[in-house]
Amino acid sequence: MMADGGTALGMVLAWLDRSMPGAVSQLRPPARNEDLRAVETAVGRSLPGDLASWWRAMDGVDGTLSLIPPHHSPYSTRAALENREILLDGWNAAVGHDDPERFDALVADAEQEPAGSACRFAWLPSWLPIAGDRGGDYVFADLRPGPANGCLRLFYRDAGASDVVVWPGVAAMVAEIATGVTFDLPVAGCLPWIEAPGTLTWYVPRFRWYRGGSAFVNGPMLQERYGEFVAELRQGGFSPPARGWSAGLIAAHVARNTELLSEVANALVGMPGAAADLRYDNTAAFDPVVLNSYASLGTAALADRIASLSSNLRAATDGLDRSSPRIQIRLVEGTDVLVDGPESLSGVLNALWGRQLPLRIRQLRALRADRLP
Structure with missing residues (x-):
């Protein structure tokens, strides 16, 4: 359009x-x-x-x-x-x-x-x-x-x-x-983003999912962003979307994605030498059958589930190998493949608190704002 x-x-x-x-x-x-x-x-x-x-x-x-x-x-x-x-x-x-x-x-x-x-x-x-x-x-x-x-x-x-x-x-x-x-569509290949201080910036779509490099995961920021998302979800008051996901589907996506990340992060901590055999694929966090099943639990139950899952993920990040061993990572958004190959999981986790969770928080707030006169 x-x-x-x-x-x-x-x-x-x-x-x-x-x-x-x-x-x-x-x-x-x-x-x-x-x-x-x-x-x-x-x-x-x-x-x-x-x-x-x-x-x-x-x-x-x-x-x-x-x-x-x-x-x-x-x-x-x-x-x-x-x-x-x-x-x-x-x-x-x-x-x-x-x-x-x-x-x-x-x-x-x-x-x-x-x-x-x-x-x-x-x-x-x-x-x-x-x-x-x-x-x-x-x-x-x-x-x-x-x-x-x-x-x-x-x-x-x-x-x-x-x-x-x-x-x-x-x-x-x-x-x-x-x-x-x-x-929220690309413009000349770039997505718009408003930083907290009120600055408009543009970034390529892959940065929404992957920040690149092997920087250590910022665990406190990851925990803080999950806390903000759970708080928004528990506040409720969402209206049906004019387009895109409902609040339930947003929560379902975050829950399933956090499960996938926790599984890989814990496996990487437990067996760092087996990194080459590990794989994270966010395609599974977009499966409509799975998302509808999760959404049927309700946003309150999903908020509790995400809080528990995020605590587990946060604990796993503290034990990640400082050498940031690479695993197989496939990241998609819509029909676009953004990343497909050996990359550091830390790049995904830092994008999670830097872009993914703030984006989902904004989406929830927009659904609540739709109820205002």
Whole structure:
């Protein structure tokens, strides 16, 4: 499902207002017509209608609100022109200093290519940065003529422009962001996440299940997150979901997943030398027959069960081998296989307290919020 372009920005703003109170105040007032004309004059190209509409709705953001994945903050018209000049003068000067005349000729040839054509050796005059990460990476609109006029691509400080068109235009970008943040779906391959202090970040789906590396498991945080989940479950007051899992199915999933993790963690503690023969597969935590069976127990009984299972898992984490031996791990989400091979169980357990349990807590709270007038 893709949000309609006419309502997309409103969906994004509504989500921001719910998820990050005060974030909307970082949006700048709409750009003036003279601001848009200044951009067109500097670039020597007309702005695509959706880009002009984007700036007429908000002239970028103040601060570092990373509204565009993977970590870019929208620019104002003024910031767009300032960063364009930096790239034209700085980046191009650095890569073209050996043979300026030949470099200028190559740039002139690339300017004649249709929008979306690859060009890694320079920043072209018809490229306009619309967002940046403050570290030298940009989202830019390719304003060269052609069917792809206005398409959006990424520019990296060290590697230049990516050959891949991320979005065909600003309208498509905003629509995908709106759908992603509203329904917790990937946007350009990244999922949205609100950190506790109120910071919007983006991460790849596998980080929801696996943090990677062999860092020690943070047992106290694991225990704390389970405690928060159980407390939310015991509070009750959930309404049926408009889409997705009910509270009972969320609890059933957490219970079954915790069972699977406890079995593997305890086996790993008891027989660290047999790690190669151990396997954790989260597919079993999505089995609809199993989840419905567990959910039939009721959320109160499942809360007690999860509390007991999590205590067992927490105890097992204290005994995990510090060398973090690898076991066979298969992680799926929907139809996507995120991990399939020998990995450290600690990466799964740290993602459990860092992403999985907070996600399930948010899902429970959303079901309760649905009951509010």
